[in-house]
Amino acid sequence: MHMRSRTLLAWSLWLGTFGCLAGGLAVTLAVTRPLTADVLLQGAGDAIPWLLFATIGLVLTLRRPTNPIGWLYTAAGLVWTLNVPLDPWVDQLLRTGRPLPLAARLAALAGDSLWAVGLALAVTLPLLLLPNGRLRSRRWRIVVVASVAGTAMNVVGWCLSPDPMTQTLRPVAKPFALDGWAGSAATVVHWVGWVMTFASIPAAAVCLVLRFRASRGIERQQLRWVAAGATAAVVGPLLLIPLEAFGLLPTVDAFSWPLLLSVPVAIAVAVLRYRLWDLDRLVSRTVTYAVVTGLLVLPYLVIVLATTQLIEGSGSLAVAAATLAAAAAFSPLRRRVQDLVDRRFNRRRYDAVRTVGAFAVRLREQVDLDALHAELLGVVDQTMQPTQASLWLRPAADPGPR
Numbered sequence: 572m573h574m575r576s577r578t579l580l581a582w583s584l585w586l587g588t589f590g591c592l593a594g595g596l597a598v599t600l601a602v603t604r605p606l607t608a609d610v611l612l613q614g615a616g617d618a619i620p621w622l623l624f625a626t627i628g629l630v631l632t633l634r635r636p637t638n639p640i641g642w643l644y645t646a647a648g649l650v651w652t653l654n655v656p657l658d659p660w661v662d663q664l665l666r667t668g669r670p671l672p673l674a675a676r677l678a679a680l681a682g683d684s685l686w687a688v689g690l691a692l693a694v695t696l697p698l699l700l701l702p703n704g705r706l707r708s709r710r711w712r713i714v715v716v717a718s719v720a721g722t723a724m725n726v727v728g729w730c731l732s733p734d735p736m737t738q739t740l741r742p743v744a745k746p747f748a749l750d751g752w753a754g755s756a757a758t759v760v761h762w763v764g765w766v767m768t769f770a771s772i773p774a775a776a777v778c779l780v781l782r783f784r785a786s787r788g789i790e791r792q793q794l795r796w797v798a799a800g801a802t803a804a805v806v807g808p809l810l811l812i813p814l815e816a817f818g819l820l821p822t823v824d825a826f827s828w829p830l831l832l833s834v835p836v837a838i839a840v841a842v843l844r845y846r847l848w849d850l851d852r853l854v855s856r857t858v859t860y861a862v863v864t865g866l867l868v869l870p871y872l873v874i875v876l877a878t879t880q881l882i883e884g885s886g887s888l889a890v891a892a893a894t895l896a897a898a899a900a901f902s903p904l905r906r907r908v909q910d911l912v913d914r915r916f917n918r919r920r921y922d923a924v925r926t927v928g929a930f931a932v933r934l935r936e937q938v939d940l941d942a943l944h945a946e947l948l949g950v951v952d953q954t955m956q957p958t959q960a961s962l963w964l965r966p967a968a969d970p971g972p973r
Contacts, residue, residue, distance in 0.1 A: 581632035584645040588625040592618045594656030602663045620831045624648045627835045638704035640697045647693035654682035665740040676746045683736040684726045691722045698775035702793040714774045721767025728761025793841035800837020804830045
């Protein structure tokens with residue numbers, strides 16, 4: 572495929588996702604009653620992750636068109652949003668108790684079954700192809716086949732099984748449901764496909780772990796980005812769930828955004844090889860500020876709530892006192908936590924800081940110029956690890972800098 576055709580296809584997939592989301596907004600404005608700000612905010616919160624997901628895929632396809640991971644992401648974004656334009660219409664029909672026409676039932680069936688296709692496109696296959704878009708070896712083809720076949724069996728079996736749809740506001744009968752032994756067979760096919768679909772995900776994760784253990788150089792740095800994204804996908808929701816409990820998030824499901832987007836963003840950075848050498852510092856700083864935020868926010872909230880309950884009418888005083896205490900503790904606590912985190916996540920920087928600090932102490936007592944020359948070069952070699960290093964000293968007779 573020519574470069575121009577690839578670019579056109581990439582933009583077409585992204586515009587398809589954007590068009591589905593825009594269509595969902597238009598239908599919401601036309602049919603949803605009562606139309607409230609909460610409805611629009613919830614819809615925007617649901618749409619933003621899918622649009623960002625498709626955008627990540629678009630960037631990858633434009634920058635690395637030969638790597639299939641970007642194409643998988645753009646396709647997943649489109650698949651996950653195909654049912655969005657008709658979802659508000661289906662929900663409104665179900666709220667008002669009116670019967671669903673065939674088009675509405677088809678839209679509901681798409682939303683009820685295509686999640687499996689998006690899961691294979693966005694999770695299983697990218698894990699198998701990271702970071703260069705090729706399988707680790709031929710034997711991993713069986714996982715690809717299991718994922719694709721399981722997804723197809725899952726979707727087809729679910730569409731034909733007699734069980735009602737479950738992703739709608741209330742159970743709805745499927746338009747192609749089979750009865751009798753045929754329906755039972757479809758149910759068995761669905762569950763076999765479901766097992767194959769979800770069994771492929773840990774198998775793909777094992778493939779990634781094995782690839783990381785055998786990787787060297789740039790590839791290892793790329794896979795470390797993926798590991799950092801996976802960590803953020805787990806830690807992010809845990810940090811945001813308490814904020815949701817206090818109503819501090821823009822939407823109800825905003826805590827799930829790191830879970831959806833951390834790994835795709837990390838994969839995009841890894842594939843594009845952008846500033847790989849900053850990963851240690853980024854991870855250590857991210858972990859540090861996350862830990863410090865948790866250690867400060869939780870006591871802050873406890874102090875404010877407890878003081879407000881114990882002393883009637885002193886809410887403002889409690890907030891001011893807790894704010895001053897948090898501000899006073901931030902810098903010392905951050906330095907302490909940063910030191911602990913660097914020991915674990917950024918050992919090279921931690922050792923370098925210790926080496927430079929020890930040299931600074933010896934420097935105040937060192938008077939031998941030759942010894943200082945050798946020691947300075949040793950510190951530079953230990954901390955910066957250059958290919959070669961030399962020290963030039965200006966002669967004492969030189970009147971000034973050139």
